Amino acid sequence: MQKTDEPAEGAAVRAPHAEAADAHAPASAAGPEDAAEHSWPRHWPLLLLGAAVVPGAVLFLVGRGLEEPAVQAWRTVCLSIAVQALPFLLLGTALSGAINAFVPARVFNRLLPRNPALAVPVAGAAGVVLPGCECASVPVANSLIRRGVDPAAAFAFLLSAPAVNPIVLVATAVAFPGSPEMVLARLLASLLTAASMGWLWLWLGRAEWLKPAPRHTGHHGGRSRWTEFRLGFQHDFLHAGGFLVVGAMAAATFNVVVPRSVLDTFADSPWLSVLFLAGLAILLSVCSEADAFVAASLSGFSPLARLTFMVVGPMVDLKLIALQTGTFGRAFALRFSAATVVVAILASALVGGVLL
């Protein structure tokens, strides 16, 4: 590399790494841009080159460290969570972009009962139609709110969609052969949690906890709907994708630092095991289509504890908290996730106590 390249190149590298440390770090990303009408940065070929070359060079230099088996395992787990979730995230953001650009707001007003308290369970039950991971439901719920759906109903949908969709229920039935009551308990406890959280939001929720982000206000005059769709889709994907990577990193750290064999020490106490598996579901961040198999493998734990694992997992986990923070803001994500955990544990205990 020539000496003159260095400033631009350094800037290109700093950006991604600064992100890892602090999302709100001041910009050092693209360098000063001239106020010319075209928005291509002046140094963009260099940035491109830097983005392609420098991370590789850095990786090569610290390569010895990266050969450590623990670091390799961390990278594998992190990458696999990101790769597994990406298609579902794309599906969700495409759907949310499409809702924004193509579906008029009055459609939702017609489909959902006018009374928010009634709209909550209806929206929760509607979660059945989105067959995807939880990553897909966050952007969709966000776009529903932006199209005028009551937040309480949108949150009920957000929570229930990943937990009660047909793929997940079939996976649960496969993972627990011969115990259909587990599938039923999961369905009921998830719906109960989703509806309770919706009602809780109606009762206690405050709009100012939500990040004001009126970016998408439906179709504008002067732009084609397709452009509207494409830009909304692109924005949401890039946004949520970054937070997905954060969540994957956090989950991978837990996965590698704490071996699963440590967990069995908690299996003996019935109440502790319920709380423990709820916490584990949050930390492991397994996608909802697979968590039934993980739950089935935690054979030392009571059915109730495993039910809690499957109810909490699709609603709150590291990856979801990261995604919600990005979409709705931190003030919301922390309160909402904390409340959801409590409600989900209570709902599981209630439904599990009756059925299991």
Next chain:
Amino acid sequence: MKRPLQALLLVVSALGLLHATVFTDLYLRYVKEGMRPLLIASGALLLVLGAAEAWSLRKPTAPDRDRGHDHDDEHPGHGHGHDHSAPPRIAWLLLLPALSLLFYAPPAIGAYSASREAPKAVEVKDQDAFDPLPATSPLPMTLTDFTTRVQQDRTKAIAGREVLMTGFATPDGSGDGWYLTRSIFSCCAADTQFVKVRAHGTPAPPADTWVTVTGTWHADGTLGTGSADVALDVRTIKKVPRPTNGYTDALLPGAG
């Protein structure tokens, strides 16, 4: 984030996905084979998005170029009317998995994780489900089958039989023997579980070496009950290449 950089980010992500699925089998290290069409479709979609973004920037009169101000990047995500074009800089993190796939893909989950995890619990099988073992010798078996036969089959059909199994080596720090291991996941490599058979009688191969071994049950405990040790007295051992999809507990095609 500048819009050309967004286009770049989309294209690099797309290339990462397509590289790992279309041109190589890298994706098999992380997710199931069934994800391939979804990943290819995602890669293609991202490529189209990136291309569309780049294309729209080439036309100065494109109707969507409504960014008059240059300060968008100073305030990511804080109500700038309808600016779709300023995702927060956290989006840059997408480069890490993309570049990782393109240039520096980490290996499949292996001995390091296996040595830290308890073996996967094997399903309890109905006694009637144990068919008589075929007469071939050595008898090819999966590690799961072997475990089930040793710990559950009350007819003790496995006694004295020479079996042939393939897996990777996981060293055991605690002393004699090592583990012949297969990893299995149900969704992605993050939920990997391991089936392990303890191997006696040969020095441990280096960690993560794939080997095919033949041998007989290492008599310890009562065969056909949970007290039986899932272990093998190894007679022969041969290095084999890693199968394309290492995350299954299946017989190797051709290995018989």
